Amino acid sequence: MTLIELMMGIVVTGALLAVGVPSFQSFIAASRITTTNNDFVSSMALARSEAIRRGSRITVCKSTNGTACVTTGDWAQGWIVFVDITRAPPNAAVDAGDTIVSRSPAAPAGLTIVGDTALANFVSFSADGTVRDMGGAAQQGRLRVCSTSAAVGDERRARDIALATTGRLTTTPPASVAANCPLT
Numbered sequence: 001m002t003l004i005e006l007m008m009g010i011v012v013t014g015a016l017l018a019v020g021v022p023s024f025q026s027f028i029a030a031s032r033i034t035t036t037n038n039d040f041v042s043s044m045a046l047a048r049s050e051a052i053r054r055g056s057r058i059t060v061c062k063s064t065n066g067t068a069c070v071t072t073g074d075w076a077q078g079w080i081v082f083v084d085i086t087r088a089p090p091n092a093a094v095d096a097g098d099t100i101v102s103r104s105p106a107a108p109a110g111l112t113i114v115g116d117t118a119l120a121n122f123v124s125f126s127a128d129g130t131v132r133d134m135g136g137a138a139q140q141g142r143l144r145v146c147s148t149s150a151a152v153g154d155e156r157r158a159r160d161i162a163l164a165t166t167g168r169l170t171t172t173p174p175a176s177v178a179a180n181c182p183l184t
Contacts, residue, residue, distance in 0.1 A: 025151035029110070033152070036107045037145040037159040040075070041169055043104055044123060047081045048167045050101055051125035057132075058101065059084040061092040061122035066103040069093050071121045075113035075143065078106045084124060087134050092122035107145075112181050115143040119163060129167040138165040144174075146181035154178060 043060055051058040061069035063080040069092050070077070081102040086095040094100065107113060114120075118133070118141040126132045131139040146158035158177040162170045 025149075026153075026156075029147050029149040029152040030156055032108045032111060033145060033147050033157070033159060036076075036111050036113070037161070037171060039104060040079075040113060040143070040145060041161060041171060043079060043081055043102060044161075044163070044169055046102055047123070048125045048129050050081070050083075051127055052129045054083065055127045057084045057087050057124060057126055058082070059087070059092045059122055059124040061094075063103070064106075066105075067094065067100065069122060075115065076107040076111050079104050087124070092124060092134065110147055110149050112146050112148065113143060114146075114181070114183050116141040116183060119143055123163065125167055130165055131163060131167050139163075140165045142183070144177075144181065144183050146177060148179055148181055150179065157181070 047058045047060045058081060060079055060081050062073065062075050062077060064070055064073070064077050066078065066080055069080070071091060080100055082094050083099040083101060084092060085097050118139050124132055124134065124139060133139045140163055143161040143163070144158050145161065154176045156173070157179070158174055158181065160172050160174050
């Protein structure tokens with residue numbers, strides 16, 4: 001192999017990498033959004049089915065350590081699903097006698113999961129599968145799984161999860177979301 005052939009091979013490889021790497025980063029960012037969205041929706045579905053199966057209140061809350069609920073930060077720091085026997089208003093809390101059913105670790109860096117006011121810190125499913133806050137009022141709203149990565153375009157940046165009072169979840173991609181991932 002001559003030096004010219006070797007140089008041409010390096011140039012071609014460099015050109016292929018220059019074209020392929022950005023699209024691969026976009027693919028990875030989009031995959032992280034989808035995976036995190038699916039994990040979150042699965043946890044909500046688990047909570048609802050467990051509430052119906054056990055005939056007991058099951059709560060999903062933000063958690064940084066997998067054992068206690070927090071009211072700071074967003075859902076991307078992790079969450080837990082637990083049998084909420086005490087259901088002390090106004091916030092969800094894991095108390096003595098409550099059993100943790102599932103733990104989810106923090107989402108990958110660059111992802112956020114935020115909920116509107118009603119869903120900012122916890123979601124609680126009653127024994128009939130409907131969502132009710134700690135005071136017994138209907139709980140419904142929207143959550144957004146979003147990537148702040150510049151590798152993904154505004155039209156593919158997020159998934160919105162709508163939670164109806166019946167406990168039904170629907171996921172839709174919003175038309176366009178800015179890189180700072182606002183919920184509104």
